Amino acid sequence: MNYEESILILDKIKKANTILLNCHRGADPDGIGSTLSLKLVLEDMGKKVDVICPSKKVTRQVDYLKGYQDIKVGIDFEKFDFSEYELFITLDTPNLSLLIDKDIFFKADIFTIVIDHHFISTLTGDIKLLDSKATSVGEILFDIYKDWGILLDKKIAECLLTSIIGDTGALAYPNVTSKTLLIVSKLMELGADKNMVVNKIYRSENFDILKFYSKVLSRMEIDKERRFVWSFVPYEVYKTGGDLEDVKAKSSSLFAPIVKGTDFGFIGVEERPKYMTISFRGRTDFDTSAITKELGGGGHKIASAAKIEGLSFEKASEKVLDVVRKYAKKS
Numbered sequence: 001m002n003y004e005e006s007i008l009i010l011d012k013i014k015k016a017n018t019i020l021l022n023c024h025r026g027a028d029p030d031g032i033g034s035t036l037s038l039k040l041v042l043e044d045m046g047k048k049v050d051v052i053c054p055s056k057k058v059t060r061q062v063d064y065l066k067g068y069q070d071i072k073v074g075i076d077f078e079k080f081d082f083s084e085y086e087l088f089i090t091l092d093t094p095n096l097s098l099l100i101d102k103d104i105f106f107k108a109d110i111f112t113i114v115i116d117h118h119f120i121s122t123l124t125g126d127i128k129l130l131d132s133k134a135t136s137v138g139e140i141l142f143d144i145y146k147d148w149g150i151l152l153d154k155k156i157a158e159c160l161l162t163s164i165i166g167d168t169g170a171l172a173y174p175n176v177t178s179k180t181l182l183i184v185s186k187l188m189e190l191g192a193d194k195n196m197v198v199n200k201i202y203r204s205e206n207f208d209i210l211k212f213y214s215k216v217l218s219r220m221e222i223d224k225e226r227r228f229v230w231s232f233v234p235y236e237v238y239k240t241g242g243d244l245e246d247v248k249a250k251s252s253s254l255f256a257p258i259v260k261g262t263d264f265g266f267i268g269v270e271e272r273p274k275y276m277t278i279s280f281r282g283r284t285d286f287d288t289s290a291i292t293k294e295l296g297g298g299g300h301k302i303a304s305a306a307k308i309e310g311l312s313f314e315k316a317s318e319k320v321l322d323v324v325r326k327y328a329k330k331s
Contacts, residue, residue: 001280003140006147007131009089010125013042016086020110023053023071024090024098028249029062029166031092034115034137036067038089041150052080054099059246062162067157070272078189082110090125092137094298095120115140120289120298132300135175138163142183154191161192169253170198173302174285192293209250212241215305216228216251216267220260226328229256229265232317249305252279257302263329264288268320276308276316291327295320 003008013019019042023031035051042049050143051067051077062068077099082088088110094097107124114125117134134140138160145152164184168176171184188194219231231251241247248269256265256279263286267279278295280288282302289304297306308316 002143002147003126003129008127008211009115009129009144010077010148012087012111012113013045013047016047018048018085019050019089020082020085020092021049021051022088022099023051023055023058023204024093025054026098026246027053027055027058027121028092028246029059030102030163032058032068032071033065033159033161033163033166034091034141036065036071037085037138037141037163038066038091038094039070040156040159041066041145044150045191049073050085061204061246064200065159065162067159076260077108082108083293085110086114087111089113090123090233091141092117093123094121095123099123099165115144117297119287119300120293120318135177135180136163136167138167139180139183142187152190155185157187157190157192161187161194162197165194166201166261167303170202173301174282175300187209195202205250208241210245211252212247213254215241217255220255222262223325223328223331224261227261227263227330228324228328229257229259229323230268230324232268232276232313232320233270234313237271238271248277248279252281253303256281257283259283266320266324267326268317270313270316274310274316275314276311276313276320278306278320280304280307286329291324294323294326 004047020076021035023035039049054073054075056074058071088108094116097099112125114123114128116130118135119132121130131140142160215237216231222229252267263284266280268276270276282288287301289301292298292304292306295306299305
């Protein structure tokens with residue numbers, strides 16, 4: 001048995017006929033891939049399953065996954081009628097702000113199961129399975145399905161591989177272990193196409209995003225003493241790029257962790273006036289989540305994020321740098 005919670009979760013699933021799953025706000029390949037894999041598994045058990053997401057749209061990077069078109073977007077969790085369902089399972093969602101874009105307490109009036117892998121995970125549930133050593137929720141679900149005796153097919157394997165590839169930088173991040181590689185190998189044996197998944201997530205960019213990257217790079221700076229790089233992009237520049245999907249996360253993954261002599265880097269993008277999102281990526285074992293936690297965000301050691309509202313671009317940039325330099329290591 002990989003997880004003692006596996007049997008508890010399966011018992012609740014067996015007793016429920018209608019089950020609700022969620023993708024978190026701004027869902028990434030792990031959030032979507034893991035959720036859709038569970039949707040397929042539950043439907044094979046004869047359950048009625050719906051998937052909801054608070055974002056108005058979900059990334060097209062993973063539109064090849066079975067069930068992608070069934071995700072119901074733009075859901076207001078405060079107004080949503082949970083009474084139609086007997087069980088709510090939330091995946092890859094470490095905190096409430098990824099469900100509700102307000103600083104309020106919220107608890108769905110339904111039995112809730114939380115499955116997560118974030119180092120800082122504050123979302124509560126009636127059952128919570130947290131494994132911060134796992135690269136992704138997809139890796140956790142692979143073990144859960146083994147505990148349940150589930151036989152995976154190609155479509156489920158493709159969802160899980162998407163989850164793992166997405167949260168490991170195509171297996172390049174330091175969170176990848178020999179266990180991860182063995183799981184990937186088994187998923188490929190089941191028919192999941194690694195090359196297709198990598199190409200869809202990392203090598204299918206709109207040409208306009210490449211031009212935007214040049215603007216990110218032109219603003220890149222380095223603090224050699226404290227070993228980090230950064231770039232702040234004001235709204236006036238961001239809005240010229242048009243509809244740039246996931247640009248912050250993509251920019252940080254490409255450029256923040258690659259500079260020799262640094263421990264980490266981050267990209268701050270003012271997505272609208274007085275609203276900045278900041279995405280961190282680690283290059284060494286430096287814990288970026290300690291920074292984002294103080295900024296009101298969270299995530300993993302090697303990948304984390306935060307947002308700042310109500311401050312001008314200059315004030316927000318100054319606040320971020322003050323907090324970063326508080327935690328950054330001097331050479």
